Amino acid sequence: MAALRQEYNQSKIHPQKLLLWVAIGSIIMMFGAFTSAYVVRRAAGNWLEFKLPDIFMVSTAVILASSLTIHLAFSGFKKGKEQQYKGMLIATFVLGLVFVLLQYKGWEALNSMGATFTVNPSSSFIYVISGLHAAHVLGGIGALAVALTHAYVLPYKPTLRRKQRFDLVVHYWHFVDILWVYLMVFFMLQS
Amino acid sequence: MAHVNTVAETLEDKLTQELGYNDHFHEHHHGDKFQSNFLTTYIFSTDHKIIGRQFLITGIFWAFIGAAMSIVFRLQLGFPEADMAWLRPILGKWIMVNEAGIGKLDPEFYYSLVTMHGTILVFFVLTAGLSGTFANLLIPLQIGARDMASPLLNALSYWFFFLAGVVLFISLFLSTGPFSGGWTAYPPLSALPQASDGSGAGMTMWIVAMALFVVSSLLGGVNYITTILNLRTKGMSLWRMPLPMWAIFVTAILGVLSFPVLLSGVLLLMFDRSMGTSFYLSEIVVGGEILDRIGGSPILFQHLFWFLGHPEVYIIILPAMGIVSEVLSVHSRKPIFGYTAMVYSILAIGFLAFIVWAHHMFMAGVNPFISNFFVIFTLIIAVPSAVKVFNWIGTIYGSNFRFTSASLFGVGFVSMFISGGLTGIFLGNSAIDIALHDTYFVVAHFHIVMGVAAFFGMFAGVYHWFPKMFSRYMNETLGKIHFWGTLVGAYAIFWPMHYTGMAGVPRRYYDGGASFDAFRHFEDLNRFITVAAIFVFFLQALFIVNFFYSIFSGKKLTVKNPWGANSLEWTTPIKPGHGNWPGNIPTVQRWAYDYGKGGEEFIPQYVPLKEGEHDLGEGH
Numbered sequence: 043m044a045a046l047r048q049e050y051n052q053s054k055i056h057p058q059k060l061l062l063w064v065a066i067g068s069i070i071m072m073f074g075a076f077t078s079a080y081v082v083r084r085a086a087g088n089w090l091e092f093k094l095p096d097i098f099m100v101s102t103a104v105i106l107a108s109s110l111t112i113h114l115a116f117s118g119f120k121k122g123k124e125q126q127y128k129g130m131l132i133a134t135f136v137l138g139l140v141f142v143l144l145q146y147k148g149w150e151a152l153n154s155m156g157a158t159f160t161v162n163p164s165s166s167f168i169y170v171i172s173g174l175h176a177a178h179v180l181g182g183i184g185a186l187a188v189a190l191t192h193a194y195v196l197p198y199k200p201t202l203r204r205k206q207r208f209d210l211v212v213h214y215w216h217f218v219d220i221l222w223v224y225l226m227v228f229f230m231l232q233s
Numbered sequence: 234m235a236h237v238n239t240v241a242e243t244l245e246d247k248l249t250q251e252l253g254y255n256d257h258f259h260e261h262h263h264g265d266k267f268q269s270n271f272l273t274t275y276i277f278s279t280d281h282k283i284i285g286r287q288f289l290i291t292g293i294f295w296a297f298i299g300a301a302m303s304i305v306f307r308l309q310l311g312f313p314e315a316d317m318a319w320l321r322p323i324l325g326k327w328i329m330v331n332e333a334g335i336g337k338l339d340p341e342f343y344y345s346l347v348t349m350h351g352t353i354l355v356f357f358v359l360t361a362g363l364s365g366t367f368a369n370l371l372i373p374l375q376i377g378a379r380d381m382a383s384p385l386l387n388a389l390s391y392w393f394f395f396l397a398g399v400v401l402f403i404s405l406f407l408s409t410g411p412f413s414g415g416w417t418a419y420p421p422l423s424a425l426p427q428a429s430d431g432s433g434a435g436m437t438m439w440i441v442a443m444a445l446f447v448v449s450s451l452l453g454g455v456n457y458i459t460t461i462l463n464l465r466t467k468g469m470s471l472w473r474m475p476l477p478m479w480a481i482f483v484t485a486i487l488g489v490l491s492f493p494v495l496l497s498g499v500l501l502l503m504f505d506r507s508m509g510t511s512f513y514l515s516e517i518v519v520g521g522e523i524l525d526r527i528g529g530s531p532i533l534f535q536h537l538f539w540f541l542g543h544p545e546v547y548i549i550i551l552p553a554m555g556i557v558s559e560v561l562s563v564h565s566r567k568p569i570f571g572y573t574a575m576v577y578s579i580l581a582i583g584f585l586a587f588i589v590w591a592h593h594m595f596m597a598g599v600n601p602f603i604s605n606f607f608v609i610f611t612l613i614i615a616v617p618s619a620v621k622v623f624n625w626i627g628t629i630y631g632s633n634f635r636f637t638s639a640s641l642f643g644v645g646f647v648s649m650f651i652s653g654g655l656t657g658i659f660l661g662n663s664a665i666d667i668a669l670h671d672t673y674f675v676v677a678h679f680h681i682v683m684g685v686a687a688f689f690g691m692f693a694g695v696y697h698w699f700p701k702m703f704s705r706y707m708n709e710t711l712g713k714i715h716f717w718g719t720l721v722g723a724y725a726i727f728w729p730m731h732y733t734g735m736a737g738v739p740r741r742y743y744d745g746g747a748s749f750d751a752f753r754h755f756e757d758l759n760r761f762i763t764v765a766a767i768f769v770f771f772l773q774a775l776f777i778v779n780f781f782y783s784i785f786s787g788k789k790l791t792v793k794n795p796w797g798a799n800s801l802e803w804t805t806p807i808k809p810g811h812g813n814w815p816g817n818i819p820t821v822q823r824w825a826y827d828y829g830k831g832g833e834e835f836i837p838q839y840v841p842l843k844e845g846e847h848d849l850g851e852g853h
Contacts, residue, residue, distance in 0.1 A: 057463045058382070076478055079497065088528045
């Protein structure tokens with residue numbers, strides 16, 4: 043809908059970006075529901091207390107690093123530094139995969155310390171919330187894969203359209219990063 | 234597509250050429266390749282006008298199924314002794330026939346019918362069928378856009394809804410029956426497959442259908458919000474938008490913020506059902522077997538459910554309110570009374586929707602002190618609701634009212650909304666709710682205020698915008714008979730329920746409470762309700778026949794603007810093509826409600842303000 047986008051002077055924000063923001067609001071409500079359910083359920087008692095495995099700290103560091111790399115990739119793309127753009131994009135993609143892998147290791151660690159999926163809602167919540175977050179990260183990795191094919195298959199050309207599309211990926215990726223930081227802080231304050 | 238911008242025949246054409254906005258849309262011809270054959274034009278279309286009609290016709294299909302179900306259980310309630318063996322060809326083994334040849338409705342299936350009736354009507358008809366239809370049809374047409382922000386997501390929204398319908402439809406034919414634990418799906422009935430027949434495969438399919446439905450609503454909602462915020466034509470400021478746009482905008486925000494919460498709740502339910510977690514289950518015994526689930530809370534599900542569930546009733550009623558505001562103003566030939574107050578009351582209702590959910594749970598063990606908070610905010614909703622009612626009445630008061638099917642249904646909506654809204658004040662009080670909860674008083678309240686009222690809003694919209702949808706008129710005589718019959722019939726069904734409810738007759742009972750001596754004298758009233766329900770059900774045939782007959786053979790539309798309305802949808806051609814306007818998009822110069830101003834009967838939105846003239850929309 044190229045024509046739709048042109049010159050609409052109502053608002054400077056690109057419709058697809060606004061769409062993404064609204065969708066992000068929607069995702070926030072879903073995780074808000076989970077974390078408030080967690081708080082309500084915890085207040086009701088019969089709650090198994092345990093310490094979150096340290097591996098989740100490592101995964102937090104990894105996803106934070108990936109936000110930095112995608113930022114560098116985007117600025118490389120805009121400034122015409124093709125090497126930085128491509129290299130940092132790959133780094134982000136790899137860090138994203140490592141994050142999901144580390145989450146999996148974290149679930150294994152939880153399981154081996156007795157906080158299994160079904161033993162008590164306190165641990166069930168951790169699996170469900172972090173699992174659903176990982177699903178959203180996987181969606182982001184899918185978007186990164188598209189961005190990667192753009193970077194390597196298409197000739198480097200920082201057109202407006204490609205910049206807008208890449209911008210959407212960057213936005214979403216920063217969002218899943220911040221979402222995880224929120225969840226991590228939430229878990230740490232609660233336990 | 235031919236370029237029409239050559240000869241300006243009317244003032245409208247002239248203004249659209251001079252002031253209109255050329256977005257070079259038709260230079261690209263990208264619309265045509267998507268509409269090259271029957272399949273891409275009518276089935277897998279990405280055109281918002283087709284998608285709107287798809288939602289409407291699918292909604293009509295589901296309304297028929299849902300209403301037919303209510304007739305079956307109303308027969309059971311009104312005539313518990315009657316022989317139902319004649320229904321065996323349709324309902325099969327759900328009619329149990331004894332040795333004497335007397336057929337009885339399976340009690341288990343009675344609950345399935347009630348559950349499915351609620352699910353279908355609330356979600357499939359009054360959410361998807363109502364806001365899906367009018368959001369899709371009206372948003373681009375009324376704000377002056379070529380299509381939605383993302384036509385693809387829009388089409389996906391319909392197809393996810395379609396898929397949800399397919400899954401739910403298949404569940405009707407399961408040998409264990411569809412889900413039977415009530416449309417609210419409270420655990421433990423919904424969380425334990427062994428709890429009842431319907432809690433097995435029927436519930437699994439219910440969850441899948443709901444998940445698909447949530448996806449559909451979210452795809453639609455993000456699209457509606459983005460389109461309204463981002464694609465308005467030049468001059469269409471927010472304060473110049475027709476009221477259906479405001480209503481649909483706030484509806485979409487409610488949906489986008491509350492449906493994810495339902496999804497969270499349902500996901501946890503899924504884990505409880507199939508993975509052995511105990512989010513909602515605690516110390517449960519089923520069929521003598523003690524389960525090892527501990528630590529869960531069924532109230533938690535109720536919180537998550539009603540956090541969606543309450544905004545959901547406004548998701549249903551707000552679009553109807555928007556439609557009625559427009560229809561009443563156009564057919565009164567008067568500006569809408571209190572436009573600004575209308576907008577603020579929509580916003581207030583939208584805000585309050587999120588902080589009243591626990592009034593559905595007064596009797597579920599919620600702390601009574603917390604209940605106070607919810608009582609107060611619930612009662613405050615009466616204020617914006619009353620503002621709206623006052624303004625509708627102010628709009629039609631002293632007007633040169635045109636009695637058309639659309640405007641009659643608009644007035645009917647106001648009547649229903651008042652009648653049902655007043656009983657809401659009773660139920661919003663937690664003290665009175667002790668006596669009234671789970672009785673027919675509640676059934677009467679919500680059927681009138683959001684069931685019948687929303688249907689009336691929908692009918693008003695269909696009769697009003699039918700010429701825009703199908704370039705033909707519906708038959709007015711049939712429409713008026715349809716209106717009067719439905720109005721009288723609907724009150725005949727639901728008014729008596731207030732009395733039975735106040736006497737304490739519980740809802741959801743297979744025998745309608747007849748096994749209690751105290752309620753036996755309501756037999757006649759129950760029979761009367763059932764007869765009225767059957768009458769109203771068959772009366773809707775008038776609408777169905779009128780609707781489908783008029784699509785193909787109704788009176789042809791010969792003018793662009795049959796009602797003399799101001800909003801932009803009536804500036805599109807009689808049969809609007811892809812992109813809605815053949816040439817420029819008209820620009821907006823004024824608000825949508827200049828009726829009877831300065832000696833003119835109506836002044837469309839594209840007409841520039843005269844010197845010294847004051848725009849009533851933005852000038853508040």
